[in-house]
Amino acid sequence: MGKHIPLRMCAACRQMRPKEELIRLTEDGGEILIDNTKKMGGRGVYICCCIDCVRLAKKKKALQRMFKRAVPDEVYQMLEEKIDG
Numbered sequence: 001m002g003k004h005i006p007l008r009m010c011a012a013c014r015q016m017r018p019k020e021e022l023i024r025l026t027e028d029g030g031e032i033l034i035d036n037t038k039k040m041g042g043r044g045v046y047i048c049c050c051i052d053c054v055r056l057a058k059k060k061k062a063l064q065r066m067f068k069r070a071v072p073d074e075v076y077q078m079l080e081e082k083i084d085g
Contacts, residue, residue, distance in 0.1 A: 005018050006018070007019065010046055010053055011045050011046060011047050011057055011062040011063060011066050012048065012053040012054070012056040012057035013048060013052075013053050013056060017046075017048065019038065019046070020038075021048070021049065022046040022048060022049065023046065023047050023048075023049055023082065024038045024040075024044050024045070025044070025046075025047065025063070025075070025079075026041070026043060026044050027042050028041070032063070032067060032071060032072075032075045034078060043066070043067065045063060045067065047063075049083055050083065051080060054076055054079045054080055054083065055076075057076075063075065
């Protein structure tokens with residue numbers, strides 16, 4: 001049998017993708033962080049590794065809905081910087 005690949009949904013485009021292809025965000029001590037290990041505690045929200053999805057998430061306020069709080073612009077900047085490399 002083949003190895004099971006865990007799928008997660010992008011908060012912006014709502015596409016199911018392998019967990020390893022997505023960026024995971026989590027909330028820690030009131031701060032929203034990029035979870036590079038994908039193992040930090042707290043609510044995890046996934047987003048595709050593309051600028052379009054980051055911008056769509058901001059436009060649709062998808063992260064605000066998922067985290068049930070305001071998301072600072074710095075979080076979106078941090079995501080864009082990670083994607084741009």
